[in-house]
Amino acid sequence: MASNTKLKNLRKLLKKQSERNKCRFTRARVYDIDYKDIATLQKMVSQQGKMYGRKRTGTRSNFQRKLKVAIKRARFMALLPYVGR
Amino acid sequence: MSTRNYEAMFILDNNAATADFEGTSAQVDAILERHGASIVQKDKWDERKLAYEIRGHRRGTYYLTYFTAEPDAIRKINEDVQLNEVILRHLVLTLELPIQEHIDNQADEREKLAEDSRKNSLGGWGGGRRGDRRPAPPRKRESEGEKTEGAKPDGAGSEKQEAAPAAAPQPAEAAAAGEKNES
Numbered sequence: 001m002a003s004n005t006k007l008k009n010l011r012k013l014l015k016k017q018s019e020r021n022k023c024r025f026t027r028a029r030v031y032d033i034d035y036k037d038i039a040t041l042q043k044m045v046s047q048q049g050k051m052y053g054r055k056r057t058g059t060r061s062n063f064q065r066k067l068k069v070a071i072k073r074a075r076f077m078a079l080l081p082y083v084g085r
Numbered sequence: 086m087s088t089r090n091y092e093a094m095f096i097l098d099n100n101a102a103t104a105d106f107e108g109t110s111a112q113v114d115a116i117l118e119r120h121g122a123s124i125v126q127k128d129k130w131d132e133r134k135l136a137y138e139i140r141g142h143r144r145g146t147y148y149l150t151y152f153t154a155e156p157d158a159i160r161k162i163n164e165d166v167q168l169n170e171v172i173l174r175h176l177v178l179t180l181e182l183p184i185q186e187h188i189d190n191q192a193d194e195r196e197k198l199a200e201d202s203r204k205n206s207l208g209g210w211g212g213g214r215r216g217d218r219r220p221a222p223p224r225k226r227e228s229e230g231e232k233t234e235g236a237k238p239d240g241a242g243s244e245k246q247e248a249a250p251a252a253a254p255q256p257a258e259a260a261a262a263g264e265k266n267e268s
């Protein structure tokens with residue numbers, strides 16, 4: 001019995017962790033990504049201002065495409081750097 | 086004819102904008118209205134450091150407007166804005182939704198994302214909230230505050246007063262070091 005609950009807990013934990021690794025935009029049920037939302041965009045970008053890949057952030061493909069546009073707009077408006085910091 | 090909804094962001098020259106924001110933003114409004122745009126909403130969005138220099142400026146004032154206009158007017162607006170010296174840069178976007186709905190949606194989605202990152206920040210595996218044996222990893226500034234409070238009772242009597250100032254500079258130094266790394 002005890003091992004059974006342990007297993008259950010472990011499964012719950014694993015599910016939670018795998019949920020965390022998924023796409024944040026899908027989780028938040030967002031429709032579009034705003035270029036003015038710098039706090040979110042900065043998490044998807046390295047210190048040098050390079051975009052992180054999908055494998056690193058777990059972003060779904062349609063959101064990665066929207067993210068690309070949003071980051072490029074933010075760069076144009078000098079909200080994010082093109083290069084370096 | 087048929088009008089469309091637009092969102093336009095302008096970076097204004099900070100010297101002019103800090104001296105007289107009303108006057109400089111009125112210049113932008115005048116350009117928009119000259120070409121038959123009707124402004125629905127206009128805000129001073131932010132005054133912030135630019136990520137890179139634009140025409141020798143390190144800081145800029147962001148001015149955000151929402152307006153409806155005919156599609157043909159946008160080209161003329163772009164031309165006029167580029168001739169204006171107070172406007173460092175601008176970006177006009179076409180909106181699919183009605184303006185008010187769009188603004189509400191964006192605020193809503195921003196909130197959702199912020200809450201999501203608060204919940205799911207990767208502050209160590211196992212995520213302390215589960216009542217694990219390990220102590221919760223520091224995730225927010227609030228938890229840092231708790232730590233410094235927790236450190237006080239360890240010191241006895243007179244040391245208490247010394248411990249608090251000694252603990253306080255550490256986060257500041259860490260922050261300074263972080264800034265150095267960034268720059």
